[in-house]
Amino acid sequence: MLKRGKKYFAGNFFVLPSFLTLLLFISAFFLFLLPDFEKSLREQRKKALADLTSTVWYLVEYYHHQSQTGQLSTREAQELAKNAFRAFRYGPDNKDYFWIHTIENPVLIVHPYLQELENKPLESFPPYIKELFQKYLAVAKAQTSGYIDYQWQCHDKTRKILPKTAFIKRFEPWGWVVGTGTYMHDLTIDAEIQIRRFVAISSLIFLLILLIILYIIRQNLKMKQKQLEYQEKLQENEEKYRLIIEHSFDVIWTADLSMNFTFISPSVTKLLGYTPEECLALGPKATLTEDSLVLTAQALAEEMEKEKENPGSGGN
Template sequence: MLENAMRKMFKTTSRRIAVPALLTIFLYVIAMFIVFLPHIEQSFISRKKELIRELTETVWSLVENYHERELSGELTRPEAQKRALLRIGTLRYGPEKKDYFWIADMTPRMILHPYRPDIVNKDIEEIQDSGFKTLYFSWKEVVETKGVGYVDYQWQWKDDPNKMTDKQSYIKGFEPWGWIVGTGMYLSDIYAEIDAIRNRFIAISTAILGIVLMLSLYSIRQTMKADRVLMRTLIERNVLNISLKKSKERFRSLLENTSDWIWESDEKGQYTYSSPRVEALLGFSSEEAIHKTIMDFVPIDLKNLYQKTFENLLGGQKPFRGFETTCQKKNGENVVVEHNAVPVFSENGGLLGYRGVTRDITDRKKAMEELKKSRDVLHANLEETVKSLAYAAEKRDPYTAGHQTRVDRLACAIARELGLSDHQIEGLHFAALLHDIGKIALPSEFLSKPTMLSHEEHEIIKCHPQVGYDILKNIHFPWPVAEMVYQHHEYLDGSGYPRNLTDKEILLESKILTVADVVEAISSHRPYRPSLGMNAALEEIRNGRGIRYHAPSVDACLKLIKAENVDLLGLSEIDKGELGPIKNAT
């Protein structure tokens, strides 16, 4: 009778486990193959379409950039178009680096096609795919109606003229030049990738279903065994209770002998439990620590320093880490400790108190202080090294001694006026001190020549930014000092040297350095001429504002000079009384 009842119970239990498991498998199959897999495939195709759209937009932006250079007068239209085609013609992407970009115009002509030179610069009006779709009219219709869009057609597969396949391209018209820019994806490749994803998905799903099925069978079997071991479980429970008691004792022993002071407090921060480690840390026994707070161990003269923070931490009812205080040991010795704690709440959400750990970090703080001192010494050494390099350069050009220091003073003042960070200003400071370091390699007779330099001599002098860059490029500054030095004679309009960089290619620090260098150079004496005066210097940067010189830097410089916020005596060798009124400085 009992055996039949047990058998019936086992069958009922088996059905209760098997039915939900089989239903779960069925729902999983429906969800995966009817809902999720089609969604994943569609999402994959959408991502591919978005990819060719973004790539086409990028190349279109490249064409627009050359058009802007045409409009600025930097390039003629044929030059701009030629450069654009040369650059775009080399672009490849994709796993095999065979996917490309093509360009046609509205004539219609194929202007660029890396794999079909036979149709470049030829009429493509009659070119059809294997489905008799006229490609040009498909492109033209999209461009004229929408400006951008996707087109479907058949074309050779990448660089293989013998293999035709379905292709979808994203095209965008560039109206100023009458161009159509496009790139595409081969649908056969897309479907192959989708098939690979589907096959992997099927394999993984099959494995998961198999595992779920085996787990279900295993669960049924284990459930049937459960009742047989129920009595044994009751016996083992008593053994486990004894083992748990021993584990608690071991945990308590570990807790009381750890190197950190472990404690519990109420909502007011008063200790309700203290591990014995407090005695080694502060000299007080666990009993003496009870009902005290962190602040009771803080020296009287430091309580105001920590009290507000301590109250905010308690009131925040959140975990806190790294709360550092200085505590006074029982013998009067001070020690620096770090408190970390988490709040403990009741079942209804009320704060019961905190459970935390306090550790001695005195040695760590001392080590950090030593590290800070070492860093300060290294920084001071860097400062002295840079000044020594600058001094070495000035020894080659004694007539302009102090030029780099004065440029540094003005450049850093401009940077502060523009709101640059302390880190940026520090990098600019070093670059300013070193901006003429390249002159160390130039002939001294050129630097101190009392007459105007010849063209050849001037060209040699113009090499000093490059030489300075070569000297500094392998020194690992935390800032791009070498590049700032390299660019300090570059102008926004590209008329500077040595690389003819333009606005967007020049570092902000270099733009500031250029303005400071020009003002100091014009307002100071040179071997071949007397000082032209501060008014002439300000007139130069005012006339070049926004053209050669960075407009915000010019405005900041004019403002500083007018308000006399820069030491003019330090900025040049001219007495402030000889400058006369600084007119229209802003």
């Protein structure tokens, strides 16, 4: 039984590389890809912020163009832009918004949730709001646009403070800075949802592949079992026929197409006095009668002719 088990293992060794490759893929995903998943979601959301801000920035540019062509005065164009900004909403429950403030002599122009501070100088702001807008100004003066990470109240819930990321963009002709922000606390939740979804799908795929591998192993074991049973029966038959031949009183022999002995039974010793080895060396001409040689040659010729007429039939 030990030998048979070794043969089964050797016969099914080919499934191990597939199984190990699958495990390697899953391990690589959890070790290397998942840690970057939340980062990727964050980058996508930041890009969306930049796209939204650019959209409203072009609206400001449109009103500026109207003032440049004389269709509107600068004051009218700015008022229309500010009213549009107050009306813009997006996101869940339409609570995300845009704001505007100036660069020189900083003043908050539009902010839906800080209307009490509109048109007031930065110096009059509460400390934590003042500090935040100073960050906006630093980015706006250093570059045309950029991101700022900060903590802010959850929409209109003043007591709930959450992490937030803003994108601001400077509009040079009017000295304005337009911006919007989004909360980042739900990124972890979104990432966990996506991860759970991936784990569920990966588990199903893994289970399916595992079942296929087990099926292949089972089929291979069955095939090996049949082969072993066939070999055992063949060995039993060979042993049986060997015993029959060795104890038979008749001389049993086989020869090739050149009429050279390939086997001769031990009973030849009792009949001719030669050992089987001696008969193999002497050949049929020295051990068979002339009549037997003629009959053997005729039978061989007939079989060869039948083989030519019907190849592969074995003369039958």
